[in-house]
Amino acid sequence: xxxxxxxxxxxxxxxxxxxxxxxxxxxxxxxxxxxxxxxxxxxxxxxxxxxxxxxxxxxxxxxxxxxxxxxxxxxxxxxxxxxxxxxxxxxxxxxxxxxxxxxxxxxxxxxxxxxxxxxxxxxxxxxxxxxxxxxxxxxxxxxxxxxxxxxxxxxxxxxxxxxxxxxxxxxxxxxxxxxxxxxxxxx
Amino acid sequence: xxxxxxxxxxxxxxxxxxxxxxxxxxxxxxxxxxxxxxxxxxxxxxxxxxxxxxxxxxxxxxxxxxxxxxxxxxxxxxxxxxxxxxxxxxxxxxxxxxxxxxxxxxxxxxxxxxxxxxxxxxxxxxxxxxxxxxxxxxxxxxxxxxxxxxxxxxxxxxxxxxxxxxxxxxxxxxxxxxxxxxxxxxx
Numbered sequence: 001x002x003x004x005x006x007x008x009x010x011x012x013x014x015x016x017x018x019x020x021x022x023x024x025x026x027x028x029x030x031x032x033x034x035x036x037x038x039x040x041x042x043x044x045x046x047x048x049x050x051x052x053x054x055x056x057x058x059x060x061x062x063x064x065x066x067x068x069x070x071x072x073x074x075x076x077x078x079x080x081x082x083x084x085x086x087x088x089x090x091x092x093x094x095x096x097x098x099x100x101x102x103x104x105x106x107x108x109x110x111x112x113x114x115x116x117x118x119x120x121x122x123x124x125x126x127x128x129x130x131x132x133x134x135x136x137x138x139x140x141x142x143x144x145x146x147x148x149x150x151x152x153x154x155x156x157x158x159x160x161x162x163x164x165x166x167x168x169x170x171x172x173x174x175x176x177x178x179x180x181x182x183x184x185x186x187x
Numbered sequence: 188x189x190x191x192x193x194x195x196x197x198x199x200x201x202x203x204x205x206x207x208x209x210x211x212x213x214x215x216x217x218x219x220x221x222x223x224x225x226x227x228x229x230x231x232x233x234x235x236x237x238x239x240x241x242x243x244x245x246x247x248x249x250x251x252x253x254x255x256x257x258x259x260x261x262x263x264x265x266x267x268x269x270x271x272x273x274x275x276x277x278x279x280x281x282x283x284x285x286x287x288x289x290x291x292x293x294x295x296x297x298x299x300x301x302x303x304x305x306x307x308x309x310x311x312x313x314x315x316x317x318x319x320x321x322x323x324x325x326x327x328x329x330x331x332x333x334x335x336x337x338x339x340x341x342x343x344x345x346x347x348x349x350x351x352x353x354x355x356x357x358x359x360x361x362x363x364x365x366x367x368x369x370x371x372x373x374x
Contacts, residue, residue, distance in 0.1 A: 019326065080373060099323040120307040146340060146372040178222075185333040186267060186373040 009047045009057065011037040016054040017104035025051075025108050025115070055105060055115065058094055059122045063129050065090035070133040079139050083130055083151040084179050091171040103163055127152045150186075156179045196234045196244065198224040203241040204291040212238075212295050212302070242302065245281055246309045246337055248315050252277035257320040266326050270317055270338040271366050278358040290350055314339045337373075342363045 015037035019028040030051055034044045058139045069086025076082045095102055109115040130148035135141065157178035161167055167174070202224035206215045207249025221231045235241045244314065263269045279345055282289055296302040317335035344365035348354055354361075 006331055032289050078372075078374070090258055107341070114309075117304050117308055124303075124307055142344065143372050146344060149340040149343070150337070150373050153333055153340075156336070159331060160332075179353055180198055182333050182337070183373055184369055185265075185330050186337050187265070 008039065009038075012039065012044055012047055012058065013054055014101055015052075017101050017108065020055075020108040021104040025112055031184070050150055052115065052186070056118060056122060057111060062090055062094055063103065063126050065093055067133045070130065071136060078142060079137075079147045080150055082137075082153055083134070083147055083149070084175055086156055087151060088172045088175050091175065096171055099162065102159075106159075106163055113132060122154075123152060134173050150182060154182055157181065193225075195226065199226065199231055200241055200244065201288055203238075204288050204295065207252060208243075212299060215328075223307060226237050239302065239305070240242040242303060242314065243295060243309060246313070249277055249281055251312050252321045253313065254278055257317065258323060258365055264325075266321055266334045267366070269336055270321070270334055271341055271350040271362055274338060275359045275362050276341055283358055286349065292295060293346075293350055298328075310343075339370060341369055344368065 012033060016028070016033045019032055019036060030044050031041050033039045033051075033054070039159050039164060048057065048167070068084075069081055069089050073082055073148050076085060088103075107120055110149075127148045130151055131144040134144035134147055139147065155178075158171060158174040161169075161174045161178070162171055199220060203215070203220045206219055206223060215238070217231050218228050219242070221228045222237075235244065237249075253270075253273050257270055258277050260269055260276075263272060273289050296306055314335045317338055318331040321331035321334055326334065341362060345358060345361040348356075348361045348365070350359055356364075
C-alpha cells in the first residue's frame with residue numbers, strides 16, 4: 001500500500017469514525033486509527049493535519065459540489081429548488097451508501113462542544129458559498145441570503161431524519177420531504 | 188457609584204463597544220473600558236468575567252425574552268408568526284434605540300473569527316431554545332425545528348438591514364419585512 005492509494009483517505013475515515021464511536025474521540029490516538037486502516041501514522045499525516053480533520057474532510061468537496069451544481073444546474077421553479085437540487089446531487093455523490101459512517105461521525109461531533117462549534121462554522125461557510133453562487137446566477141442579495149439559509153434548514157432536517165435508526169429512505173427523498181415541510185411551515 | 192449601580196453594565200458596554208470600534212478589540216484593555224465608563228477595573232469584573240463577555244451579555248436576557256414571548260404570547264396564524272411576534276417584542280425591549288451600540292458591536296465581532304464562532308454558538312443555542320418553547324406549546328418536533336430555523340433567518344436578515352447606514356425603519360418593521368421576504372423566497 002503506497003502513500004498514493006486513492007482510497008486511503010476513505011479507509012482512514014471509516015477506521016477513525018469506528019474508533020471514535022467505540023472508545024471516544026479523546027481516547028483514540030492517530031496510531032490506532034492508522035493501525036486499524038492498515039497504515040502507518042505517517043500515512044495518516046499524508047491525508048490529515050490532525051485528529052479532528054478526519055471528521056471535517058468532506059466539507060470542502062461537499063461545498064464544491066453544491067456550488068458547482070448551483071452554477072451549472074438547470075433553471076427550476078425557484079432559486080430554492082435549484083439549490084436543493086444541487087444538494088441532492090452532492091449528497092448522492094458523497095454520502096449515499098455511507099450512512100453508517102455518517103451516523104458514527106454525528107454521534108462523535110455532538111458529544112464535543114468544540115467539534116460542534118467547528119461544524120457550525122463549516123455550515124455558515126457553506127451557507128455563504130451558496131449565497132455567492134446564487135448571486136453569480138443573478139439572484140438579488142436578500143433572496144440569495146434567505147434561499148441559502150432556507151436550503152441549510154432543509155439539509156439539516158434531512159440529515160436529522162437520515163440519522164433515525166428506523167429510516168429507510170434515501171437522502172434524495174428525505175431532502176424533497178424536508179423542502180415540502182419547510183414550505184408548509186413558512187407558508 | 189457603588190457596585191450595585193443597575194446601569195453600570197450598560198455604561199460599561201457602551202464604553203467597551205466604542206473603544207473596540209475606535210482602536211480594535213485586541214488593543215483595548217479592561218482598565219481603559221472601566222476608565223471611560225467612570226469605574227475601576229474591579230467594577231468591570233463585578234459585571235463580566237473577561238473582555239469578550241461584554242459583547243455577549245445580552246444573549247441571555249434576549250433568549251429569555253423570546254422564549255417567554257413564545258410561551259405566553261397570543262395564538263396567531265402560525266407558529267412562525269408567533270415566534271416572530273415574540274422576537275419583535277424582545278427586540279423592542281432590548282435593542283430599539285440602541286442601534287449605534289449594536290452596529291459598533293457587529294463591526295467588532297465580524298472582524299474576529301473566534302468572536303464570530305461564539306456568535307454562531309449563541310444563535311444555535313437560541314434556535315434550540317425557540318424549538319423547545321414551541322414544543323411546550325404543543326408543536327410537533329419537525330415543525331418546531333423548521334420554525335425556529337426560519338425565525339433565525341428572519342432575525343438575521345432584519346439585523347443585517349438594520350445595520351445599513353441609510354436604514355431608518357425600526358426593528359419591528361424590518362422583522363415583518365424579512366418575514367414577508369422569506370415567505371416569498373420559500374413559496
